[in-house]
Amino acid sequence: MLHLNTHQLQIGDTVHLFGMRIHLTREPIITQRERTVYVWIGDVLNPHEVIAADLVPKGFLGEDVWVEGRGWVWKQTNRWEVQGNDLALWAVERPIEAETN
Known part of the structure; x- marks a missing residue:
């Protein structure tokens, strides 16, 4: 398990958050505020x-x-947004081939 800042994340990473395993599938939306978000x-x-564990x-x-x-009608999408700046730290699974790049 890696521990990465938000700007170090990559498509294909799996972020652990609130008991979820979130597989990143798109390039980030980047906004400049006091810090880059x-x-x-x-x-x-x-x-x-x-859902069963009522984690979110x-x-x-x-x-x-x-x-x-x-x-x-409510439709389950199973999408989640991982939001943060350079101060946020995430527990991340990264495919082995991506770790060497």
Whole structure:
């Protein structure tokens, strides 16, 4: 297990947060404030475990979508945003081939 700052994360990393294993799938959204802030979007690899253990509210792992004839319906997406700056430290699994690059 690696411990990395937000700016050291890479696509393909799996971040551990609130009992979730979040596999980063997209380049970060980067915003400049007092410090540079990174927002990584990933897929929760263990959503059923997280929901069963009530580690985060179920509603945080989905979104409301409009379904014709039914109205607004909650849809589970299993997406999570890992947000932080250079001070945030994350427990990370990284594929072995990515560690050597």
